[in-house]
Amino acid sequence: MGTNPAFRRLLVVVKQTAYEEYSQLRARGQAPKALRWKRLESRYKTHQQCVNDLMDILRRHDLPFSCVNRVELDRQHLSDVDLVIAVGGDGTVLSAAHFLDHGTIPILGVNSDPSSEEEKIVKTKKGDERRSHGALCACTSINMKGKLPRILHGGGTLSERTRIQCIVKSTFSETRLVPVLNDLLIANPSPAAVSRFRMGWSNPVVHGEVGGGIGGGLGLGGSSISDPNNSQRSNSNNSHYGTVTRVGGKLYDIQNSLNVWSSGMWVSTATGASAAMAAAGGKPMDVSSTDLQYLIREHMIENAPNKEEVQCLNNGILEQGDHYLHLRWNSQFGTIFVDGSHLTHKLELGDEVFINGNAPPLALFTSD
DSSP, X not given: OOSSXXXXXXXXXXXXXXHHHHHHHHHTTOSOTTOOHXXXXXXXXXXXXXXXXXXXXXXXXXXXXXXXXXXXXXXGGGTTOOEEEEEESHHHHHHHHTTOTTSOSOEEEEESSOOOHHHHXXXXXXXXXXXXXXXXXXXXXXXXXXXXXXXXXXOSEEEEEEEEEEEEEOSSOEEEOOOBSSEEEEEOSSTTSOEEEEEEEEEEOOTTOOSTTTOOSTTTTTTTEEOTTTTTTTTSOOOOOOEEEEETTEEEEEEEEEEEEESOEEEEOTTGGGTHHHHTTXXXXXXXXXXXXXXXXXXXXXXXXXXXXXXXXXXXXXXXXXOEEEEEEOSSEEEEEXXXXXXEEEEETTOEEEEEEEEEEEEEEEOO
8 A cells, every 4th residue: 555645636426315315205295105214214324324434534544525415416526536436336336427428537436335244145035125236336334444545545456347328319419428337228218118219230431332331231230240140140131221320420321220119228338237238138248348238128029020030139249339329219209218217318209329339438446
């Protein structure tokens, strides 16, 4: 451990607990009747003790810091900050990371209320399911006093995590969403409604050429898309939708398009592949991978003449590069859920969604 701290100014982002949120509702007479207040209060006190312990550590090491609630975080809070500490769980890390657009400020997660070893081995659902898994956290309230000082003095493991770049092109505007660390869910806002969209792969238009020679087999989009059945489908129909679109000032040829009726689509990074993507049946990925993974949810292909071929496109990998996974939204309404349910972007009929892994990567401290 070095004698001098490795950081000059820190920002501590603190999650707002369920106890605090429901207490505000209770003051207005709107809190649900079935709440277990004692459990919520216990979780709140555990979290608050972790926040107090963290601030004590920072003071002992003479590190200047400021503190902000997660729901009040704004880019102005990041002025002159060279380390963000997110106290809460994975959700707090994800929310704070959205403000680190350029990836130049590292983030360190502290799981303020981890499960005990006894709770981890209980097979029945007796544990408190409000606890965060802490997959994105470098330390917990239990081991923070030993690990945190080492990180503050230049130690620890700092990893670079790929993030999703998502651009929504509407009739009169282009909107670049915040960098996405875990996953996107693109779906109809009603879980009972069908999500209709046209999925294809875009490649830059080179020397005015459109179509032939840029794409590979059906659904492959050249070298940008890969899956286990790549070799089997290399000689399939090389038809393309023939649409040229512009995003970010560049022309792209949308090829190998497929009309999809489904419950929507997951798109994840390697970091998010072990979360909702895994639960939906996606492939495991190495966290250091720069690839993205997509998975169509409940794809309705019963009447498709090439059912097996289309089924192969339900789950695939998008490699990093100057190309996009392209969606043309064909439902009246749609929503993009960014790293969970807190941050969303509305879609309308005709909107185009461009997705790749070219967002600035996140510098994330991880557990040893």
